[in-house]
Amino acid sequence: MTDQNIKWRVPAVDIFESDDNFKLFADLPRVHKSDLEITVHKGKLKLRAVTGEVGFERVFSLPEGFDGEVSAALDAGVLTVTLPKPAAARPQRVAIA
Amino acid sequence: MLINRFDPFWGVARSPFFRRAVPDQVALRAGRENRPRHAPRFGLTADDREVRLELEAPGVSADDIELAVHGLQLSIVVSREPQVPEGFSVVHHERRSWRVERSVELPYRVNLENVVAYLDEGYLTLTLPRAEDEEAVKIMVKRGAEPQRIPQVVDTVEEAETDADASVVEVKEEV
16 A cells, blocks of 8 residues: 555544543544544554545554453544453452451 | 553553654654644635635534634634543543634635635634625716805703803804
8 A cells, every 4th residue: 555645643642541441532633434444453553544645643552462342433533442441450349348 | 470450551651661752652654743743733824816724623613613704804712621531540641732812814805705614523624715806986076166064053052041141052154
């Protein structure tokens, strides 16, 4: 796949964490769902979008064995990716007998 | 055996080598001018036919944008504050708050009826087409002098005790 003179940009990203999930927010202005490609492969989360002459790309490393179900939503040019934590990584309340 | 903390973004926030652009964290092809920015990209261009304004405003809704044209003045006010979702803590933070507040003098009058603004997935474009030049108004020259205007009585005192107290404006008429 040739680049066709695409200007590549790194999208600004915020990452948040709760007990159950990680949430990643990426600013992708002028990007539509059809331009966007999110893949999880070999321990890497890759965000990639090409709109016209501008391309956004960013890759994150995931720990080995991550196999949660990743979900994503795009609204007003902001992509939200939700990565659920496996049970072992969630805080566990220990009951005291 | 220690269980590693589950943290998919260890390389982004925690690694001491983050600043040295760990290769798979940042697209190597992006030049320095294409790294995440502090201020939104803003463009204002004009040619003979129209003025165009372009602003990258992801996360902004149409209601948050103030755009106005007054005579030759175009003004824009937009601001954006990314929020932390409820119940979450911050692991890594790059998307900055910003505010754009500008007033620009246009190079020509614009046709306000044909002004179009679009907000497409956080990308604002505004097009201001140039106004048609109005027809020049011809001025006829008349012979003679401008007719004199008769001063109008603006104020009178209704009742006067004596002539000495009354203040009446004398109206002079000229033929």
